[in-house]
């Protein structure tokens with residue numbers, strides 16, 4: 001077991017209670033990658049099924065180096081047309097960023113279809129989460145494809161002051 005300052009790291013325990021009318025039918029997918037660039041897409045051809053929770057966790061940082069900046073290009077997002085006033089109550093795709101201090105925040109949320117939306121200078125760690133609800137609506141439910149790679153125009157960080 002890992003120890004830091006004589007305090008054992010015991011992980012965590014999370015308890016939650018809720019109600020889901022079809023929890024036994026929900027498909028869970030989870031992917032983790034450390035590659036510095038790549039393609040993420042779902043599904044592979046065709047339309048996505050109902051009741052899916054899928055996440056992709058990317059950690060393009062490496063030990064003892066500052067996190068790189070990435071450009072995330074949402075080449076296509078095809079979500080079914082939600083009949084509700086708030087389209088985010090149906091299917092959705094969310095991109096979360098994770099800061100170098102480990103804090104997660106939502107960068108962008110897609111609740112309808114779009115193309116070529118670039119999220120510039122995202123940190124080297126991010127999570128893509130796709131949720132489809134229990135019903136199949138009309139519209140182009142062909143999912144999404146994104147590409148991530150080193151940022152084309154990363155922010156400039158000042159050189160450390162070495163003058164004494």
Ligand SMILES: [Ca+2]
Pocket residue numbers: 050080090091132133134135136137
């Ligand atoms: Ca749906």
